[in-house]
Amino acid sequence: MTDTAPAGFGSAPASSQTGLLRKMDDAQARMAEARPFARMRHRAAVLDMARRCMLSDGGVEAVYARIEQLELSGVFEGTDWADPDNLQAAMAGRTLKLSDTATAMLEALNHLRMLAVAKRDYFHPRIASEQAHNFLSQVVGLNLDLVFANADEASRMRAGNMDAVCRKLYAHIVRNIGHDSILDTLIAEIWRLLAQRPIVVDDIKAMIAQISVWLVDGNVGQGTDGVTSVASTGSGGWGADRLVSAVFGPTSGCREDPGIDVYKARISAMDTAGLAKEAIAFARAIHDTGLVSAYHALFLRHILAHAPALIPDALGLSSTGADALKC
């Protein structure tokens, strides 16, 4: 009939994400149209496309922008997520981390729904903005490993790259939910972990680094009612400040986190009294938190060569420790 390519074909999308979004929108439209008993097929396609979308840059934002439409199209219908009254933060993290891909994706979309409601981008007939906010604070607080920890081998092997999806999702939530909500939980969690004096502290340091960034942002320290939150004191009287300073500026010589080279120069120029003061401050930091900063390691190497008498002070040794050192 005709040898030329049929007219009316859309041109190929510039980026694969645009194409994928368009396919997801198509699938979502078909899901909306379908009778409830026929929705499953379309829902499966929508969930799979949303997952693939969320793996790419800006994908979480794109799916977030569509979350109200997705709910109205019936993505949650007939599932546990259709009735928001039943949703519990305690279960949500586990669902996200342990379920099969489709179920985990429904939970991921639920997270985005909660975020949209919390941010008042979505006025939901059955979820209050505050309720959504609480849900998110709790679920992030309970699953900090998705925000800070590196994926372990088992998680990385998860089908459908779900681990990467979850991490991108949580990073997005944390960026958007406001630090106050999770800061308290985060600080409490860090102190709880440090109480065990762990040896491997990379994850904890990453958390503290994040806190220090938020503190610099200046958006923290104020609760929603205008009262200073417990961020500056935390539980047990120790707060974010102690954590951040222990890692980044435990002594007066490195208070402002000047960098290794600058600090090296400073302690080279210090007299014994100055060094002694530094030593005690370092010891206090370890005792208070169980954490050691890079400056401490540098300092120790320095006094090993120049003022070995200060070592017990620098390590905060007890008399037993000091005796052991002499052997």
Place this chain on the structure above:
Amino acid sequence: MASKDANADKDPNKGYVAIFGWSLNAIDAIDRFDRRYIIVAPSWAKEYADQNDIPFMSWDFERLNERSFELGEKLQEMGVDVAIPLFEETVEWAGAVNAVLLKNPRLMNQAMLFRNKAMMKRRAQLDGIRVGIFEEAQNKTDVVNFLRRVNEALLKLDGDPNDPIHVKAFDKAGCLGHRVVRTAEDVDNIPDDEFPSLMESHLDGWEFAVEAFIKDRKIQFLNISEYVHLGYSVFVPATPELEKWRDRVTEEIEKLIETFNIDFGFIHPEYFVTSDGKMYFGEVAYRPPGFNAFELIERAYGFNCYQGMVLMFDPHTTQEEIDAFFPEEVTGATGHAGCFGVYPRRRVVSELNIPPETENDPFFESHELMAPMQNKVTKRTAFGTHWGLVYFFGDDPYRMRELLLAQEDLDFYV
């Protein structure tokens, strides 16, 4: 009966259709359409139908029997205008019932013709439609003899590999019981319950399928589906090379309409085009195609084929309605839609794993694959069985063809 009346908002001036067979996709489409409907299907579906407000009548379609008249009368009492078959087994029932509903006894004979592949081919041949060599087989000996005779006629010497023959059960849909037979061992593997069967010589050529919507003895919409690899993949609309044959195909369909006296309905014939430019009729089914061709057509053209079928069967349909419903053939498509049937390549599998090159391909849409139910994979003996379909959509039919072929070299189950 349904607690919420699904037929309450339908147009009473249009027909009332009975759908024979259970398919959620069909029910969804017809429920959204403007005709009153009732689903006639086995009793195991009743509970689900009631729970979902689907108008339903239980019926056992096992073997056509005298009760077909009873079913016809029941439906007639309800005011149903016509019965529409979804599956192979329901075709003869629909014919028998429509003979009652439309007061046309010949519809019954027509249905029987469609149900017997050998009879169908013979009828076509009698009317001058070109078909390959075929014969009926009652048992394995018949198959062995046919295989030998076909290859003798082809002047094969001892030691030359045989040309294959195709063996199909008379009355099963293509995805069950279509075997390619080359050797005595292949013959041996045919289970006894697949007899009587139809044997056909192999036609070396381009095989493709056609979906034709017919009303008032005219073709209202004709789609050509391009098989990339029989039993594995297909896409719609076809490449320009195949579309070149559209006029010839149209002629052949019109011959079928004459031969089989098709006033209305939907047919799904298969054809071969050989290298010398001749078109051979394979077979025709009077029901929706397998391999989700309907879904592909909908994806490419935007109209729902089940709704199209309803338009064809409903005696109250007007030509205006039909003209408004179907888009332009080929030019009305927004792209090419294809699908690939996955069968595990490994003999032992433990999980589903969509290959990244498939998942990241811009043409990839979605899939219906499930985690494996069992670890051992039975050897694939018959064509068309698969563990699930993978769907693609894009603007370039040649790329689509290559892409679908490429899927055969990938492992979806590991």
